[in-house]
Amino acid sequence: MATTHQLGPFRLDGQAKILFHGTEPLGLGQRAVTLLQVLVESAGAPVSKDALIEAGWAGLVVNEGNLTVQIAAVRRVLGQEPDGENWIETLPRRGYRYIGPVSPAEDQSSVAVAMREAAPAPPDRPSIAVLPFQYLDDDPEQQYFADGIVEEIITGLARIKGVLVIARNSSFIYRGKAVDVKQIGRKLGARYVLEGSVRRAGGRVRVAAQLIEAGTGTHLWAERYDREFEDIFKLQDEITLSVVGAIEPNLREAEIERVKRKRPDNLDAYDLVLRAMPHVYSGTPEEAVKGIPLLESALALQADYAGAHGLLAWCHEILFVRAGHSEDNRVAAIRHARAALAHGRDDATALGLGGFVVAMVEHDRATAFHAFEQALALSPSSALPLLLGAIALAYGGEAERAIDYCERALRISPAQDRANYYSYHALSIAFFLTERYEEAANAARRAIQSGPNVSVSHCFLVAPLVKLGRLEEGKAAASRVLALQPSFSSAAFCAALALPAALADPLQDAWREAGLPT
DSSP: OOSEEEETTEEEETTTTEEEETTEEOOOOHHHHHHHHHHHHTTTOOEEHHHHHHHHSTTOOOOHHHHHHHHHHHHHHHTTSTTGGGSEEEETTTEEEEOSOOEEOOOOOHHHHHHHHHSOOOOSSOEEEEOOOEEOSSOGGGHHHHHHHHHHHHHHHHTOTTOEEOOHHHHGGGTTSOOOHHHHHHHHTOSEEEEEEEEEETTEEEEEEEEEETTTTEEEEEEEEEEEGGGHHHHHHHHHHHHHHHHOTTSOHHHHGGGOOOOOSOHHHHHHHHHHHHHHHTOOHHHHHHHHHHHHHHHHHOTTOHHHHHHHHHHHHHHHHHTTOOHHHHHHHHHHHHHHHHHOTTOHHHHHHHHHHIIIIIOOHHHHHHHHHHHHHHOTTOHHHHHHHHHHHHHTTOHHHHHHHHHHHHHHOOSOOTTHHHHHHHHHHHHHHTTOHHHHHHHHHHHHHHOTTOHHHHHHHHHHHHHTTOHHHHHHHHHHHHHHOTTOOHHHHHHHTTOOHHHHHHHHHHHHHTTOOO
């Protein structure tokens, strides 16, 4: 089935999750595009509301009104054409049906071409996706514990140089969905899929896991474990080593030993960090505030816990950058970042987080770039050092290294998840630096698709549009910047991030021409 459809003058790129009018991408969110794609691919047949909600909000319980809002957004966009708003027909008490024009289309836009080139190719080494383990008890608040086990397994596998590991954010989009292992393997470029379940009762942990060859659906390995909670790290390593042994039995013993790494001594501190992770990874000030006390409590129990320091540094960086530039947050971010680097020499995630904060807040880019390289030497398939490293490298003027990091990150994180915002944002900066303005604009649009309310992404759409001579489009993007951030100042932006002149000067020239305040 074609992934690109021509809808009259519109072109729906189902892979990139973008709706175009002619060659111009439209500001329709990914969820709305997904719903339109489902309707179009049903070839005029009715689609139930339940099916649409499952497609747009997989695994979430949402009010039907959310669906109505998204369908209305699609109709408004299609309404640019005569009678376009009627291309989606409402079927009372049943659902919706697409009755507009549709035909397969081969999209040659640079965004779509780039997406096809970035699609996962069959890797030349073993590749694996670890799906979220199901938590079997009734308390949904304990799901964090099952996620923590998966996180540790992914971390261990990512340290093996002979194995490519799909990033957590890509594999976790399948949470709560009926699993078609063959389809997952194709979409993520994974030769193997690991799935399992977790139950925690009193002081014991019970885990069941199975490894499947995605192409054939063959079960290669399965095991059940019943252990004391105190043995949780040994259990995680045992599962990881069993998986490695099943998919690549000829790996050298020295490589397999890389799975075993320093873990926190205090299990209560570990549990607090697991609870904090969802708040930190959201990337929003509102959630970062919730993560801080959990991480501070973890450090009160174990002061040299590198992972807790790294996550706490990121929380304070989020608050500093996006919630008022408080000096207290700046100082705390740097202090915890430095602690993460000092205590995390064997922890790729702590090194990545520490390096990112040191680069973005303290502007010690030499230390940060060294930390990223350390992290990737420890863990070649670790997504976080690649994603955050790409941002820091791009802002530091290291365009080619940033592009390399982005390409590597997108290979291990192929799904359309929020974390890819970092890669596309870094690409928009790196392409701008190298005067590849069309590619810079397209990358900025992809970042905006992932985070439509992040003003800085709109900033990096303004600049390449101006350089391309598309001043009216640049001014429209600039108005969006000011709507999201009325206090924006180009000089303050460049000074706050200590941007090198090679980036700051052309940016400010373009922003000034588009009407953004200096």
